[in-house]
Amino acid sequence: MNIYDADRHLIEPIGIWAQYVDEVIFKQFPIHLIDDAFERITVKNEQTMSVLPTYAIGPFPLLFHWGSALKIASSQRNALTMAQRKKAMTPTEQLKSMDASNIQCAAILPTFAMYIVNHSLIPSNVSLAYADAYNRWLKDYCGVNPQRLRAVGLISRHQPDTLLEQLTKVIDNGWTSITLRPEVISKRSLGHGDYASFWQACEQNNIAVVIHGGTNLHASTVGSDRFHSRFALHACSHPMEAQMAFVSLLESGVFESHPQLKFGFLEAGASWVPHWLWRLDNICFPEFPSLVDDHIKMLPSAYFKRQCWVTVELGEPCLREVINVIGHKKLLFGSDFPHPDHLHLVVLDIKQQLPELTAQEYVDVFENNARDFYDVAIDNNRARYLDPFGVNVAKTPFIDDEVYEGEFDGG
Template identity: 50%
Template sequence: MTYKIHDSDRHVIEPIEIWEQYVEKEIFEKHPVYLKTNKNAKGEELPAEYMIGSYPIVKYWTKSLQEESNLINKETLLQRHQAKTGVGQLQSMDLTNIAIANIFPTFALGVIYHSEIPSYVAVAYAKAYNKWLNDYCNVNPKRLKAVGIINRHDPYEMIVQVKEVISYGWKTIILRPEEINGRTLGHKDYEGFWKICTENNISIAFHGGAHFHGKSVGTDRFNDRFSLLATTHPFEIISAFISLLTSGVLERYPTLKFAFLEAGSSWLPYWLWRLDTICYPDFPNQTKENIKMLPSEYFKRQCWIAIEPGEPCLREVINIIGSNRLLFASDFPHPDHEHLNSDDVPSKLPELTDSELKEIFELNAREFFNYEEEHEHANYN
């Protein structure tokens, strides 16, 4: 069976020059984003560091990590170059039979959510990224679907940012899942934000990342790549769902759509089982206002999750939430994920039926990303 493969998590590589081109001149001059060159003890040049002002955007990125990163990056040099432009991105998609992709940031997440920059600077960089992304995706907007980035430093400015995203005609935004400026996702100050997203049918994708300059699971106790990669992605995604659940966001906004990306899905059966059978019955008077049905029912009603080809327990995931809630996501061009040709992916999922594979690779993304009718008539050539 052939599919019009939808890649639900495909990334750009932001060329360093875009910030000076798209950010307001006064802000860029005070808080420039640039590349800083480093050398190892032997005097050999290391990969340049992405900086904002005097701060690196990647935390705990040691010289030894830079040296190893340099070796890994050589393997994906072509892919990272392709990801810098819309034309290159389309070429990379054609090579792996991807019909359509939602486009996510790479370095912009570290810039825009950096804990050491003022709110107005973070918002200015978020707006600049979205302007550049609009130009990037306009090469072929039927195949390159922009995901607008929203900065969470200031809840009021989040509403302003969403309105701008809506003006582009986009239907999905990305948020970091962490606690930002002392506010978890369930904080009362975000109520206006959830409301405007609901009114405009904006879907929300959560996507974190290791080495974050901010409060994040793992960074409070680890500083090595292995530990940060192991903890940050899954535990921040888990915490995001808990925050939305216990604060009543899922109860008050039953039509809001959420996707949890780049953390796999195999943890989900255990986690929903624990919430349903242990946490929900315990002290029910404490949760009765915000959680009025089983936690797993909220997930099945309005949440999607990205799978990793080859991960275990997918049958158990489907048994508890259904195959219609799973998304295919390549994470292209990042080297910490396997970049498979889409023709090879079904072989990594031998336990799934043809109809389940069609849902995961093609149909489910249409519903989450809100373009069912448009998708039917798109020309992918």
């Protein structure tokens, strides 16, 4: 089987930003490392170690609630995952890592860029400039083998009147999908009325919308107002934000108004789906029908079954219940490579890790469903044998002497 990885990440070397971001913007809000983070500290065993530097944009740390305890833990683990993260910095090494896991094709998503572009403290023009720079670099990165490295465009939500122009560039690149954060960004949820023309354009151009969250964003991620620990924040961010994103799109009428628009909820698992849809169908929807009938004209679960896909985690329980509710063709596989919180979930003995799947379900989840969601027709021979050195990679900055090598979840 040739696996289609619906959620695979690259790692952006720090050096690319100076080369791709508008020069005026970069001078005002450069990406840099805060050098005084290279301090020596004493840990529990009374040994000293160097704490990794802090990644920052302009005057602001990139990550929220990234305190000293997490810096220490991250520094201690840093070397364990360095090799995998370095592989994600260049397209040729990314392809080698895919070959090692029998992954034929992968949707390529950002790591640091999603934290930069969606940072709540930067101006809208800075967010837009970094989104544009990332997408131009992504085009070069995936251009090494576009049949196997499928670019997912990054969209800035800071200024809604720029959305259509951003989307036009994505379409002009020949890409079939975009990625958005699930949170409220610039005081707007995903269902906000300012996005109406954007959703319409996505539907008309058959652009799949990838909803991908993560921990430690400078935004109102669920849990960030009451927790500070990595454990609690990471437990809440992915699945709970996915649930709320679905509700925002549902109650605002986005699903009802755009029945052909596709949404994928990535890296939140799938086990939340049966409970959430049951609650919406049986508790919330029947309570006050007159309050929702303008925008919700059928059961919430019916919209999900019609328009939504979700990634499964290897070893995840309750998949038969998920399939009973939405069907197996709405399930995707995403490795989250190379982020440290998923590296232990290796693509080995997959059938043993997901014993609830039948033979046909297994093929669909790991190969066919992602092609349907991303609207990709793959030429197997070309994908397998395309020369990865078919472009002048020497002129394309994929890796740099100044690389942030810190431990990072990246969502």
